[in-house]
Amino acid sequence: MKGVKLSVFIFSLPWLLTFVMFWAFPLVYSFLIGFTDCTLHNFKFIPWENNWTGWNNYKDLFQDAAFLSSLKNTFIFVLGTIPVTTIIALLMALLVNRRFKGRAFFRAGYFLPSITSMVVVALIFTNLYQRGGYIALLLEAAGFSVPVNGFLYDSGTALFAIMAMDIWMSVGYYMLIFLAGLKAIPEELYEVAEINGASSLHRFRSITLPLLKPVALFILVINSIKSFQVFVEIFVMTKGKFDTSTMVYFIYDTGLATAFKFGYASAAAYVLFIIIAVFSAVQFILLKRKQPVW
């Protein structure tokens, strides 16, 4: 059995190395330099050789208008997109859940945006949202007023335009997860309900919704972990201008693009980390609860 023990160790070595090098180390390292004022100019790789400033970075962050606005935008993004995405995804799943001709075709079509690269999607929508772009034209034709410079170059609409795009892109993915959840509901439940004279709305409310609750919460958890990290669309579409900067954009911008404040940006990353952890923990507690929320 000695040989087995050794080979188990060898089998898991690639992951152990990756874990230590590229996950554990960065996490610990950024926690440490989050307490220093290191920048590109005075940076030393050994964390404690840098100038130790205690909690100053964290204190400064919450007085930094740029950080606070990125915090606000991230929350608008997360709280604005997730409910809408989840509801639309559920409606789409119900729409293609029945058996009909062309079901696989429609399902594939709805899913297509989700497998497209975010950079490509962001480029397409930069075109569509610009002045004279076709979303602007359609909305104008429908009687809405469109900002003079297009949706992305206006502080009032830019973030919401990006959020709408994000919803468009991700509903197909969550639709598939809802479909798997719908498939797992035993057919007999509906049959019994029908025999007992329950209307279709009643069946939906008392069978479908409660039994989909675990799937819905799973979707909430993965979608919020993803949405709190929104970055690529901001980078491609507005570069954080027009009140669209988000937390990861702020981390990138202060850490690696303009100021190269490694310590300060690392502290911001930890604030984000804690927010996501708290959010996930709350959702996990809800997930564990047996009785339906609705």
Next chain:
Amino acid sequence: MVTVVKIGKLALHYGILIIVLILMVGPLLWMFRVSLLKVGESIAFNRLFNSSFTLSNFVDLFRNINMGRPLFNSLLVGGIVTAGNILFCFMTAYALARYKYIVNRFLFVSVILILMIPAHITIIPLYLLCLKTGIYNTYWALILPWLVNPIGIFLVKQYLETLPPSMEEAARVDGAGEFKILFKIVMPLCKPALAVLAIQVFFTNWNSFLFPYILVTNDTLYTLPVALAIFQGYQAIDWQHLMAGSVIAVIPVLVVFIFMQRHIISGITAGSVKQ
């Protein structure tokens, strides 16, 4: 009367289906249309069909704009990372699924921890680490950190646990070495899970932007999404070429999707519905 109501319902159902379909694929069709327009031609919605159709943008992409290199880089990095994940996720998953040693307890905890940690918060330390170790601005920075991932390990582990260990035990009694058992006996049995893993890893890698963007500044190392985002940044936006480049970035994913739809869908739903 009953049939009229039935047909009406059916028509309504298909009506909604088609409207949603147009909304979902419309922007992608728009990308294809613009990529086929002559440079300099205006892109008016009402001239969608009687405007020009040309493939010259795609020719330019490789001749003048040099998108060939990013395409090659994306394929190379994507290929290596996918192969690495098939091998390493499988090995780790096997160790996790079949043995109960102390190292496994640590292994399991590490996988679960990383599953819940948002990757984007590590951009600063990863950048510094790559600088320090000298892999910054090399292919290694695009490959090394992504050769094995916790989600993949989890996926394969779940599949492995559905396989009975009797064949491995028989081989072990016959005196086969652990490596031989792993690669000759268990790996072929895991093909369905490894196919799902391969597609997921390839798609993620093919579409990833933030890490390739911050870990590489040399334009000969740009991947396709990075090259597209940077090309967009130049002066006035050249939509025809930009959309042609986007089409190039979408086509491999589209082809894999059309042929492997079943695997992709089972991969997405694998972790979500568990009884």
